Amino acid sequence: MSFKIAIIGAGSVGFTKKLFTDILCVPEFRDVEFALTDLSERNLQMIKSILDRVVEFNRLPTKVTATTDRRAALEGARYIISCVRVGGLEAYADDIRIPLKYGIDQCVGDTICAGGILYGQRNIPVILDFCKDILEVAEPGAKFLNYANPMAMNTWAAIEYGRVDTVGLCHGVQHGADQIAEVLGAKSRTELDYVCSGINHQTWFIDLRLNGRKIGKDELVAAFEAHPVYSQQEKLRIDVLKRFGVYSTESNGHLSEYLPWYRKRPDEITRWIDMSDWIHGETGGYLRYSTETRNWFETEFPQFLESAARPIDPAKRSNEHASHILEALETNRVYRGHFNVKNNGIITNLPQDAIIESPGFVDRFGINMAAGITLPEACAATCTSSINVQRMSVHAAISGDIDLLKLAVLHDPLVGAVSTPEEVWQMVDEMVVAQARWLPQYAGAVPAAKERLSKSRVKTREWAGAARRDVRSIEELRAEKAALKQAV
Known part of the structure; x- marks a missing residue:
């Protein structure tokens, strides 16, 4: 299987690595593309280095990209995972x-x-920006998986106002x-x-x-x-x-x-x-x-x-x-x-x-x-x-x-x-x-x-x-x- 997963807030290094290796435990997902995005170029490059090392050591065809351009990361993505902490x-x-x-x-x-x-006041405007980008450039019907707190408020805003297929985890x-x-x-x-x-x-x-x-x-x-x-x-x-x-x-x-x-x-x-x-x-x-x-x-x-x-x-x-x-x-x-x-x-x-x-x-x-x-x-x-x-x-x-x-x-x-x-x-x-x-x-x-x-x-x-x-x-x-x- 080949599809694209975008991770927003990928600079959350330990959690991003856990999600990445969990997904690659599924044999069918070896050819998946991971698109990492974050506001911090430094954090992005650090986590990309770690994930590239995982891919190289395990000899996988998995593709990992990293960019501060969120829309570029979301383009064509079937799944979007959010781990952001605004502020x-x-x-x-x-x-x-x-x-x-x-x-x-x-x-x-x-x-x-x-x-x-x-925290919710800071996150919700950004969550709605994510939803706008998802509707415009992600794969049609893309699913938004929100891990970011405050969980209920973020998910509420994404569903009621962002109009994106969202689940909070x-x-x-x-x-x-x-x-x-x-x-x-x-x-x-x-x-x-x-x-x-x-x-x-x-x-x-x-x-x-x-x-x-x-x-x-x-x-x-x-x-x-x-x-x-x-x-x-x-x-x-x-x-x-x-x-x-x-x-x-x-x-x-x-x-x-x-x-x-x-x-x-x-x-x-x-x-x-x-x-x-x-x-x-x-x-x-x-x-x-x-x-x-x-x-x-x-x-x-x-x-x-x-x-x-x-x-x-x-x-x-x-x-x-x-x-x-x-x-x-x-x-x-x-x-x-x-x-x-x-x-x-x-x-x-x-x-x-x-x-x-x-x-x-x-x-x-x-x-x-x-x-x-x-x-x-x-x-x-x-x-x-x-x-x-x-x-x-x-x-x-x-x-x-x-x-x-x-x-x-x-x-x-x-x-x-x-x-x-x-x-x-x-x-x-x-x-x-x-x-x-x-x-x-x-x-x-x-x-x-x-x-x-x-x-x-x-x-x-x-x-x-x-x-x-x-x-x-x-x-x-x-x-x-x-x-x-x-x-x-």
Whole structure:
């Protein structure tokens, strides 16, 4: 088979390499063309060098091109994969830093909450530019696979306003299933059958069966509380399981910032999180991790290039959905996964216009979702709160209505638990002014926002957060990796 795959934001080096090698695990895809595009010529050339090394070592006919001209990369593409982070780590730092001045402590800040909403404002205009190019120059009927956060907002905009055949993809469900299989003593995840449904990053394991035997709440709670690691790392997640009756897909840190109850006071934050790794709730944890990862890659690039000279091993193919979807569509080998699509009756007790994440099957006829799922009421209530925020955020990003943006932030569960309306109004003004270069739709609102900020009397504080860690140096990372290697 010969067709073209374009990867936008291909400078996301580790993830791009994973998608690339996963796809080449499919024997029929040896002749595929990969077109890489990114704003950074330097990052493009680095990732192209790595992928060229993979192709050369494995003696494949696969073609890899790289260009900063996005339309050229998209021309004739059958599949387009997006991994973009508009504004990069500079804008992301503001997503964490500015809300902290108003008492809002985020672990990740890429889905909802103040950081996720502003992230969506930066991404959505760019997503719509992608969609315009796809409709004009890609292969007719091309499919857009969005991996970029905020997943629901980006996918919502691409479907409703971009009018492109779009599916949103995430790996939270797979990671949650791995945990459940482990605590229940399964030999592999294949022994676990599950139905997981909700919205991205708030998806719920509403039916669990181990080797055909149904697993109830009490058994699952006992299994997690008995686990020597997860009982400490997932304290908040286990508490939600006890109260809601079902387990969430998302990590302790992710879940903590989508709810109004666990990060509202500093002493509560430290009670529920675990500092053994960023993902369990550390303040700005993913920002720190992303910064360290970028610094490590740039410094240790020769090692990454050397490690690319290895055989592609189908046994090590990851559980990221993209390669499996492409394989099912092109070969008719059926794949079951969890996908982000417009609801339209798939989940009965969530809004019809929402972007939901739920089970589906893929074959040559496309992505076919299992319809008629009803969530437990508490799960539906929590998801609906986030959906209302997402809807307002998308509409604000499209219209450039700063007042609607402020209302979206005001209705966010964690923001509403921490901040007053006056604080929210000033915080949004401050974020829009700080990120103006990535927010063209708000250009007309920036002067008035600056004027309001010059006269504001709302008090703020310089606060690092309840559980902040410093970015580690390359030397510290090397020492840590050496210690881990020696321990093993």
